Amino acid sequence: MKISRFIYIIDNNNVWDAVSRRKIALSEEEINYIRKNKNKDVIECSLQKLIDLNILTTKEWEEQYIKKMIDETTDKQFQSLYLITTTNCNLDCDYCFYRSNNSKSLQNHQNMTFDVAKKSLDIFFDIVKDNVKNDDYWQQITFYGGEPLLNKELLKYAIPYAFNKFKDSDTNIVINTNLTLLDNEIINLFKTYNVEVQVSLDGKKDVHNMHRKDINGFGSFDIVMNNIKKLLENNIKVLPMITANNDNVNNFSETLNYIINELNLYEYAVNILITDSYGVNQKYSETLAYEMLKSYICYNNKAVDYVFEDLYNKIISKDARLAKSSCGVTRKITVFPDKKVYACQALEKYGSNYMGTIDSDFANNKNWEIWRKRNRFNNDECLDCEALTLCGGGCATGSLNGTGSIYGIDRNQCEYTRALVKKILK
Numbered sequence: 001m002k003i004s005r006f007i008y009i010i011d012n013n014n015v016w017d018a019v020s021r022r023k024i025a026l027s028e029e030e031i032n033y034i035r036k037n038k039n040k041d042v043i044e045c046s047l048q049k050l051i052d053l054n055i056l057t058t059k060e061w062e063e064q065y066i067k068k069m070i071d072e073t074t075d076k077q078f079q080s081l082y083l084i085t086t087t088n089c090n091l092d093c094d095y096c097f098y099r100s101n102n103s104k105s106l107q108n109h110q111n112m113t114f115d116v117a118k119k120s121l122d123i124f125f126d127i128v129k130d131n132v133k134n135d136d137y138w139q140q141i142t143f144y145g146g147e148p149l150l151n152k153e154l155l156k157y158a159i160p161y162a163f164n165k166f167k168d169s170d171t172n173i174v175i176n177t178n179l180t181l182l183d184n185e186i187i188n189l190f191k192t193y194n195v196e197v198q199v200s201l202d203g204k205k206d207v208h209n210m211h212r213k214d215i216n217g218f219g220s221f222d223i224v225m226n227n228i229k230k231l232l233e234n235n236i237k238v239l240p241m242i243t244a245n246n247d248n249v250n251n252f253s254e255t256l257n258y259i260i261n262e263l264n265l266y267e268y269a270v271n272i273l274i275t276d277s278y279g280v281n282q283k284y285s286e287t288l289a290y291e292m293l294k295s296y297i298c299y300n301n302k303a304v305d306y307v308f309e310d311l312y313n314k315i316i317s318k319d320a321r322l323a324k325s326s327c328g329v330t331r332k333i334t335v336f337p338d339k340k341v342y343a344c345q346a347l348e349k350y351g352s353n354y355m356g357t358i359d360s361d362f363a364n365n366k367n368w369e370i371w372r373k374r375n376r377f378n379n380d381e382c383l384d385c386e387a388l389t390l391c392g393g394g395c396a397t398g399s400l401n402g403t404g405s406i407y408g409i410d411r412n413q414c415e416y417t418r419a420l421v422k423k424i425l426k
Ligand code: SF4
Pocket: 326, 327, 328, 329, 343, 344, 345, 346, 394, 395, 396, 397, 398
């Protein structure tokens, strides 16, 4: 037998079991026994409680558990379609991931045609129609860019087409936009077809305008705020997408509180900068974790980033489910205007990210297997981490940027998760 590799000593009276996600109180004698024998392979033990609690286990049990978890956390079906409606953008945000070496989108100025969007939607419909739909199943079509509102002609036809095609399937239709180009026709389109509008908004005017500028260097804050309010007046669902950066992270809870109060919106999504896509200070992830917690508690858990809330509930054992992979690469199909299909929009230059064109059998391309192997239960550093079953494993682009491999650790996400776990457990 051996001490389970998933057991961590918290202090002289408690251990953390990363498998069952329980903080277990033990006697000093038991803790000392664990401390002394933690890395030994075969040990005799008379402390029955450690056996009963699965703190003492076997190598075989650990291997079987890992195998089972790899199977449970490997995506087996597509659920999401990203349509890159255009590779043009009217802003020039400094931390856009399309600026990275792994992307080439900013070099191609292309708009998607309705024919390409229609064919992609038809294929996606056929792919997902027989999906297994558990209680927490979701399905989503995202109109993405560049800036999608630059290709309004496409949206006018593709959004109604998607709505009518998928209306019986609980599919969420989303647009991801900088919202600087709104007009009444677009407002009506969003309203009629129940489109959720995800808008980049980085907090107060000074911080937002520092990063989200047009090509002449003018900040977009006033126009974006004004347009969000117009959407809200029309009862259109808006989700602010707030990027945490060096300039807002130290008082990020204030940033969140400002957005919540100013817009009277209690749902938002926080973007953690992709590792090495843009400079962050050494304490970035840890500071962000504490600030998120501060705001969540301040609003009595009523103002939420759902990804944060999901992690929080898992840490406090309110949610016993195993965390799914946080990277969408094996759940989503991303189609560019030139008909090319990728796993992720951020990595066009990364060879195995390319799956063929919509005219080919892209869903069965063998490259998907390369991405399906990216799993925290396949990574030794994750297997020795107290957050193993509650962490989604981060972003593959962040892993690639930081370690040169999609199988490596995504540092920004990883440090954020570990800081939060440590803080809450203590
Ligand atoms: S690699 Fe994964 S998490 Fe990162 S941007 Fe792509 S889909 Fe999203």
